[in-house]
Amino acid sequence: MENVCPHAAPQSMYYGTYLQIEKIIDSQAPVSFQDGNEPAHDEMLFIIIHQAYELWFKQILFELDYCSNVFSKEKINDNSEDLNLVRHRLQRVKKIYHLLNQQVEILDTMTPLDFLEFRNLLTPSSGFQSKQFRLIEATLGLQMNNRHHKDYYKRTNEGGFTKDDFNNINEVEDKPSIQQLVNTWLERLPFFDMKYWDDFATNSSENLHPFWSNYREVYKAGLTEREQQKINDFDFVFFDDVSKIESEDDRNGLRNSFSAKGLQAALFIMMYRDFPMFQTSYQILDSLIEIDHLMATWRHKHLVMVRRMIGMRVGTGNTSGAGYLEGALNKHFVYKELSGLSTYLIERRKLPTLPEKLTKELGFYTY
Numbered sequence: 002m003e004n005v006c007p008h009a010a011p012q013s014m015y016y017g018t019y020l021q022i023e024k025i026i027d028s029q030a031p032v033s034f035q036d037g038n039e040p041a042h043d044e045m046l047f048i049i050i051h052q053a054y055e056l057w058f059k060q061i062l063f064e065l066d067y068c069s070n071v072f073s074k075e076k077i078n079d080n081s082e083d084l085n086l087v088r089h090r091l092q093r094v095k096k097i098y099h100l101l102n103q104q105v106e107i108l109d110t111m112t113p114l115d116f117l118e119f120r121n122l123l124t125p126s127s128g129f130q131s132k133q134f135r136l137i138e139a140t141l142g143l144q145m146n147n148r149h150h151k152d153y154y155k156r157t158n159e160g161g162f163t164k165d166d167f168n169n170i171n172e173v174e175d176k177p178s179i180q181q182l183v184n185t186w187l188e189r190l191p192f193f194d195m196k197y198w199d200d201f202a203t204n205s206s207e208n209l210h211p212f213w214s215n216y217r218e219v220y221k222a223g224l225t226e227r228e229q230q231k232i233n234d235f236d237f238v239f240f241d242d243v244s245k246i247e248s249e250d251d252r253n254g255l256r257n258s259f260s261a262k263g264l265q266a267a268l269f270i271m272m273y274r275d276f277p278m279f280q281t282s283y284q285i286l287d288s289l290i291e292i293d294h295l296m297a298t299w300r301h302k303h304l305v306m307v308r309r310m311i312g313m314r315v316g317t318g319n320t321s322g323a324g325y326l327e328g329a330l331n332k333h334f335v336y337k338e339l340s341g342l343s344t345y346l347i348e349r350r351k352l353p354t355l356p357e358k359l360t361k362e363l364g365f366y367t368y
């Protein structure tokens with residue numbers, strides 16, 4: 002055993018050791034630099050940019066896992082740090098996506114001819130196989146059944162995932178996603194408990210909760226002639242009334258992952274967002290919508306870059322290439338029901354005044 006002097010000064014931390022820099026900068030091995038191949042200068046950039054993306058994907062997953070854990074709790078206290086930290090960490094995820102979207106520009110300095118010098122050496126590997134990218138999608142709530150060309154995902158042969166990655170992605174998809182957890186949290190919010198609303202004046206005869214009866218009237222009155230059908234959508238989205246939306250496809254287009262009850266609470270939060278007590282919840286919902294949009298921006302930038310780089314050739318990962326990416330761009334939104342709530346907003350000045358019992362119970366007195 003090594004003889005260690007008990008009085009020796011503890012070894013001070015060293016930058017390179019702490020960050021394991023050697024490991025990182027020793028992890029680029031361009032195939033074109035190997036014996037027998039013609040070195041392609043831009044392969045180094047190609048590797049480093051992918052690695053930089055993967056490091057940031059790791060950080061995104063770390064933040065999203067924190068959010069999943071909070072939303073997995075049976076009860077979330079609005080007055081604890083939990084929701085505020087979720088809000089804060091989703092903001093961080095957004096900032097990372099802004100950076101990831103800018104990074105595409107660095108890759109754009111590689112021309113299609115530069116890429117052609119080493120492209121064949123990569124086949125059949127592809128960004129399609131990025132496990133972390135799939136885990137981010139699954140954690141946010143992208144379901145296999147809603148994926149474009151879901152047959153591509155089931156391949157474990159060339160261009161597909163390794164068995165381990167495939168199983169790992171499936172395990173995460175089987176766990177409750179942030180979308181599902183947020184829906185459950187929204188359903189639990191007590192806004193419409195009748196104990197707050199028994200004095201609330203409503204002149205409508207509809208057999209609805211007094212708040213919704215009032216809101217529905219105002220919404221309906223604000224629709225233009227061409228928008229009259231929207232009241233049927235409203236009744237389906239918030240009250241599960243299927244009587245006037247006959248086709249299954251139309252229903253799925255309006256709402257397929259959030260529940261009517263969850264969307265009621267989400268719309269309520271959006272409408273009353275200016276009240277401090279709804280701010281944190283509002284910012285969380287807004288961040289989820291924005292993350293969806295930032296991911297779509299990345300998909301779009303990547304698609305445009307791919308079109309320029311390989312035209313209409315198939316991808317190294319054996320999909321149809323640009324055609325697949327375009328389908329994924331259009332289809333892989335997770336929070337479109339939340340962003341779609343804008344269809345059902347009414348003007349601020351027409352908003353019903355909240356009952357005092359509700360605002361008091363939720364913790365805000367006026368002195």
Ligand code: HEM
Pocket residue numbers: 050051054055108116126127128129130131134300303306307310311315316317318319320321322323325326329330
């Ligand atoms: C020369 C640069 C690039 C080209 C030509 C390219 C091309 C492609 C193609 C054709 C696909 C479709 C799958 C296939 O058949 O291969 C794909 C998917 C993908 N690529 Fe790239 N890519 C490039 C750079 C990058 C970079 C820097 C990243 C960063 C991580 C990336 C991440 C991805 C991801 C995550 C997918 C799956 C997208 C989805 O399913 O929505 N790619 N890429």
